[in-house]
Amino acid sequence: MEYQEPNVVEGTGKAILWTTPRMISTAFAKCMGGIPDCEVWFEPYGYCHFAREEMGKAGTADVPISSVGYEEPFQMAAERLGKILSCDFDIERLQYPNVKRKLEQSDSKYVFVKDQSSGMTDERLRMYLPAGFKHAFLIRHPFLVYNSLRKAGFKQLSAGNLLDESQNKEDTFDMRYYLADYYFEDAFQRHYNLWKYVKENVDPSVMVIDASDLLNHPGEVMSKYCQAMGFPYSESMLEWEASREVTATWKWPADTLYQNKAFMGVALESSKFNASAPIPPKDKLTPDVIDLGEKAMPLYEEMYRNRLQVNVSA
Secondary structure: OOOOOOOOOOOOOEEEEEOOOOHHHHHHHHHHOOOEEEEEOOOOOHHHHHHHHHHHHOOOOOOOOOOOOHHHHHHHHHHHHHHHHHHOOOOHHHOOOOOOOOOHHOOOEEEEEEEEHHHHHHHHHHHOOOOEEEEEEEOOOHEEEEEEEHHHOOOOOOHOOOOOOHOOOOOOOOOHHHHHOHHHHHHHHHHHHHHHHHHHHHHOOEEEEEEEHHHHHHHHHHHHHHHHHHHOOHHHHHEOOOHHHHHHHOOOOOOHHHHHOOOOOHEEEEEEEOOOOOOOOOHHHOOOHHHHHHHHHEEEEEHHHHOOOOOOOO
């Protein structure tokens, strides 16, 4: 794409934190929920993407972004997602134009969105980025991401009886066999691509936060993030109620999605940022984690070099 002059948005208290799965982003959202009058959104564009993926797998030609004329494919996608995640999806929340409009029309003093970068893979979709929002990106070491994703993926697919007989034990489970269908295999590539797009076309100084820095230095990272995005910061944000019920007021793609325990159990029941887990050595990892992690490493390392700096001696 031809380079455009950046239209940098000053911190206005409206921001999107882009992430991939297993990057501590749900705990980040719970932290932001401690800001009075802050409206929190959970992956609105990410679930629009998941719906389009389901339509594509079902054979829908020229996969739509709106249900106008495509009510049946959208309903099928909503039902499929509901089966996987054990909740009911409203097709009105699975459409890109609706998400953009509702974000821009929000009259809340502060709006925080945590979302999957997979939801913004190309120009057709990126035209639905909401005006007036700042952007930041979370990153995390690929071995930590994929090791966590493997455990959560097995638990979720097993609970939904979606595993083949050869894959129904955790020690034989290979997430590459399943997760490629849900984009996770190239999650870092999509994350990197969106970061480059925002950096080159929206904000050349877009913030990148490493999850380990966040976990080990939460006060410093969150105060710098809030200042850059236009949110008020208080140390009281660093602890929150250890109940998933406090997130029921968030803007969810499905009303009961917050009750899902396989993917969001630990994060939604957390009460603070805990110290980062060490990066596991290869001899403690499964072949699928090593394969996916090594493929993602160069992308992670470039983003890591552009991360928010923290005072590690503090």
